[in-house]
Every structure is written in C-alpha cells, then in structure tokens.
Amino acid sequence: MLTELRTKVGKWIIAGVVLIISMGVFTPIAYADPSLGSKVFNANCAACHIGGGNVVQAQKTLKLEALQKYGMDSIDAIVAQVTGGKNAMPAFKGKLKADQITDVAEYVLAQANNGWKKG
Ligand code: HEC
Numbered sequence: 001m002l003t004e005l006r007t008k009v010g011k012w013i014i015a016g017v018v019l020i021i022s023m024g025v026f027t028p029i030a031y032a033d034p035s036l037g038s039k040v041f042n043a044n045c046a047a048c049h050i051g052g053g054n055v056v057q058a059q060k061t062l063k064l065e066a067l068q069k070y071g072m073d074s075i076d077a078i079v080a081q082v083t084g085g086k087n088a089m090p091a092f093k094g095k096l097k098a099d100q101i102t103d104v105a106e107y108v109l110a111q112a113n114n115g116w117k118k119g
Pocket of ligand 1: 088
C-alpha cells in the first residue's frame with residue numbers, strides 16, 4: 001500500500017518535471033517573439049548602427065531627430081532603405097526576408113521613440 005503510494009507520487013513528480021521542462025523548450029515556438037526585430041538588428045545593423053548611431057556617416061543616426069530630419073521616421077521609409085540600400089549602406093534584399101525587414105524597421109522606430117535605451 002505504502003509502496004504503491006510512493007510510486008504514484010514518484011510518477012506525478014516525474015510528470016511535473018517533464019511538463020516544466022517542455023514548457024521551457026516550447027514557449028519560444030508557441031508564442032510570437034517580440035524581440036525579433038532586435039535580433040535582426042543586432043545581427044545585421046549593429047555593426048554600423050550600434051546604440052542607434054552611425055559609425056560610417058556620423059550625422060545619419062537612427063535617433064528620432066535624425067530620422068525626422070532626413071524623412072526616415074516611418075516604417076515605409078526605413079523598409080525602403082533597408083531593402084534597397086543607400087550610398088554606403090548595403091541593400092538587404094535577398095539577405096533578409098520582407099517580414100524581417102518590417103520587424104527591424106518597427107524596432108528602429110520604437111527604439112528611436114524610446115531614445116535608444118536598453119531593453
Ligand atoms: C555597412 C554599414 C551599414 C549597415 C550594416 C547598415 N547601415 Fe543603415 N546606414 C548606413 C549609412 C552609411 C547610412 C547613411 C546613408 C545615406 O543616407 O547616405 C545609413 C542610414 C540608415 C538609416 C537612415 C538614417 C538617417 O538618419 O537618415 C536607417 C533607418 C538605417 N540606416 C537602418 C539600417 C538598418 C535597419 C540596418 C540593418 C538591417 C542597417 N541600417 C544596416 C550604414 C549601414
């Protein structure tokens with residue numbers, strides 16, 4: 001009787017552990033990842049635009065004032081420039097998918113509005 005109870009409790013503990021582990025593994029797949037744009041940015045843009053700056057052409061930063069000054073403060077404008085490139089900035093057409101370009105444009109605008117604070 002007691003052994004039977006122990007086995008039952010043991011089974012529930014194992015089931016619980018398996019459930020917790022699988023939740024951890026499957027969470028990123030089950031839910032949309034809000035940090036998608038940030039991942040694209042860090043992998044493709046940060047080399048030149050670290051912290052929202054511009055290491056190649058100093059005045060063309062990704063800060064809100066610069067984006068407004070150069071008419072780049074919209075999703076459409078950023079998507080167009082990332083897709084086709086401009087001067088020293090390479091085109092990302094073929095390298096990034098259209099939805100990745102939209103994600104990164106949304107991220108850039110959100111960060112610009114947020115003053116490029118971490119997080
Ligand atoms: C090799 C360096 C380089 C990389 C990589 C790069 N950029 Fe740029 N970016 C530039 C340069 C140079 C400019 C200025 C272009 C110009 O107007 O002459 C610029 C301009 C911009 C602007 C407009 C800024 C303004 O103030 O007018 C945006 C927005 C932008 N980049 C976004 C991105 C995004 C998003 C990525 C990644 C997908 C990216 N860039 C990758 C070099 C780069």
